[in-house]
Amino acid sequence: MEILNAALVDWSRAQFALTAMFHWLFVPLTLGTSFIIAIMETIYVKTGKEIWKRITKFWMTLFAINFAIGVATGIILEFEFGTNWSNYSWFVGDIFGAPLAVEGIMAFFMESTFFAVMFFGWNKVSKKFHLISTWMVAIGSNLSALWILVANAWMQNPVGMKFNPVTARNEMVDFWEVLFSPTAINKFLHTVTSSYVLSAVFVLGVSAWFLLKKRNIALAKRSIVVSSTFGLIMIIVTIFNGDESAREVYRTQPMKFASLEGLYYGAQAAPLVTFGIFDIHKPTMENQNPKVFTNKFEVPKLLSLMATLKPNSYIPGINDFIKGNEQYGIVSYFDRIKMGKEAIGALKVYQKERGKNDSIANAALTTFKENYKYFGYGYYNDPYDLIPNVPLVFYSFHVMVGLGFWFLILFILGLVFVLKDKVQDKRWFLLTALWTIPLAWLASEAGWLVNEMGRQPWVIQDLMPTTTAISNINTTSVMITFFLFAVTFTVLFIAEVRIMLKQIKQLKDGGH
């Protein structure tokens, strides 16, 4: 058996992270601006006022730029699955391939018809049909994100499928369980609503720039009304479904949950650390450092409340998982490693004896099934290797949540100022809104870091570690493609920003 080196694992991961994070620069803006445009056009159709048509058309142009530059960047991820993550791709089976293809074809037809009407159809089709097309584009683009998020959710909480030990593939047992697992629902809702928030911040920020430059005042103020209202509603929804996501993480990925809060040691009535700086000497088996943070600010009982809705409940920490906690029914990672090894060993025996010695094969299959739950643990010897990068997950989570509350304040201020017709005089607010634009992306990317780094070392929770998922290919080729992507995506990103800035700057007062 070939030995995979650490560099290959690191480069494969870096490559995937790079491409996924670049792809994610474009996606949330598409998901959200499509709805903002649809709302604006609805106002135009309802009021018949030309200014709203102009507003709609302006944001539609920015939407088109983002869409054109971002479209198909996700296909790169598909390439990587086949080349760099072949064990994983095989293991998950064809389950995701077919729906993703159907989704792709549907998106193509939708885009070539409704997109065309949306962009070419002004004055050519009825106002109503045009409006319907704009809404269809919004709904369709959002639905396009569904299946890939369901696939991601399945990796976090693999339900509704069964592993076939003969083919080494998972087979669908219950489609609805896969589609409607609480993880999938939460992930879809949190991802799309947080993307609406991001887009609302973008529209608000660009409008603030117009006001700072004292240009396109009417367009900017109306855009602020729409973006602040939409943003305010969506950030409230995002906070609620984010909170629900956290409970789901607690239920299905408790190690990730403990990492979100840097909870090394379990506690009754656990406090929530709202702000904390990690001690560089993280707790290990040897030092048992009880001082996780050098500085922290915490709210008593809030973590227990958040996780279980009961303020005094016990929340297990990382140590509870490593060492186990009988009282709370937590099987130690030491035991899980043993069971994982049993499962792996049994699968090997089954593979060898199948068709030759049925009684041995059947016994092995039974052992395999009994221990399959902890299959992935069997690749490890040291339970401490099964802890994610806690500080990274903690900081990312806190950045996301902190910014979420900042956006809430921003939208409230925006709405109050614009309704009082004072927004144009609040220079500090306009500057702040403008500079909040990149923070929306920071929050969104931080969310993905929480989701993806928090589940490490798993690609598929408890079943397949990242190191087992990758293909044994030449590290140099992965490095080369990493840099090729870095260059390509940077060029695309610069193109996006430049073309957008040009469009924004050349928008003349009153004209289009």
Next chain:
Amino acid sequence: MTKLFRKVFFFYYEGFRNMTVGKRLWLIIAIKLFIMFAIFKVFFFPNFLKTRFHNDHQRSEYVLEQLTTPNHKN
């Protein structure tokens, strides 16, 4: 029927002709797709299991072998 097709054709034709910023966007899309499919996919992203094995049986065997060799990576 042909009238409808003509109408649809001209709808797209005129739409594309009258584009301003859109023309540059289409160019970007075309270049991007070319780079992705004609260069990246062809030269850098062969499907690992498809190119190395002839059939699914062999692929299953290979992946099972990978899965059942613990501690080779960690």
